[in-house]
Amino acid sequence: MESLTVIFGFVxxxxxxxxxxxxxxxRNRMARVVILLLFALLLPAAYAAPAALLGRAKPVTLEWMGxxxxxxxxxxxxxxxxxxxxxxxxxxxxxxxxxxxWDRRMAEQLQEAQREAQRNGTNPMMRLPFERSWDxxxxxxxxxxxxxxxxxxxxxxxxxxxPGGNPGxxxxxxxxxx
Numbered sequence: 001m002e003s004l005t006v007i008f009g010f011v012x013x014x015x016x017x018x019x020x021x022x023x024x025x026x027r028n029r030m031a032r033v034v035i036l037l038l039f040a041l042l043l044p045a046a047y048a049a050p051a052a053l054l055g056r057a058k059p060v061t062l063e064w065m066g067x068x069x070x071x072x073x074x075x076x077x078x079x080x081x082x083x084x085x086x087x088x089x090x091x092x093x094x095x096x097x098x099x100x101x102w103d104r105r106m107a108e109q110l111q112e113a114q115r116e117a118q119r120n121g122t123n124p125m126m127r128l129p130f131e132r133s134w135d136x137x138x139x140x141x142x143x144x145x146x147x148x149x150x151x152x153x154x155x156x157x158x159x160x161x162x163p164g165g166n167p168g169x170x171x172x173x174x175x176x177x178x
Contacts (some may be wrong), residue, residue: 004050004173012048015039057086057099063130068150074141077114079107098129108142117143 019039026032038093072091085100085107092152113124122144129140 012043015042018138028154058099060098060100060130063098069130069131070128072126072129074126077110085110087126089126106140109139112141113141120146122145122146
């Protein structure tokens with residue numbers, strides 16, 4: 001929402017400067033009234049139009065603020081065959097909804113990455129989500145590797161008979177001499 005406010009402020013200031021210059025050069029009283037009315041109608045429209053788009057998917061080609069993002073986490077994906085691939089991507093802090101043009105190969109990559117990520121217990125990721133490239137040698141979607149298991153305790157750790165710890169429990173098979 002913060003970027004919407006900044007963009008609206010910029011549009012409002014530029015429009016106000018245009019209105020002031022138009023009023024300065026216009027001598028006709030009726031033209032001045034029309035200019036002021038148009039300015040009064042433009043401000044709510046300039047704020048309402050982007051606000052109406054907040055919940056809709058943004059085409060990836062229009063993302064210019066995040067064009068340097070190297071990878072993004074895919075939170076959700078909806079495939080609409082022959083229309084688009086809708087993605088909720090998380091990069092930095094906030095999730096954003098994007099629309100990719102339909103590509104069967106990319107849809108298959110995404111589905112495979114989602115399956116593999118589910119098996120690994122991780123999230124699917126997307127490489128260079130906003131790069132406009134024809135290079136399709138490397139898949140754009142992939143699953144994060146399975147997380148590393150915790151290290152095994154070492155001999156001298158507290159709790160394993162080491163300094164400052166109590167001895168661990170040792171299994172004794174019944175019928176075996178101690």
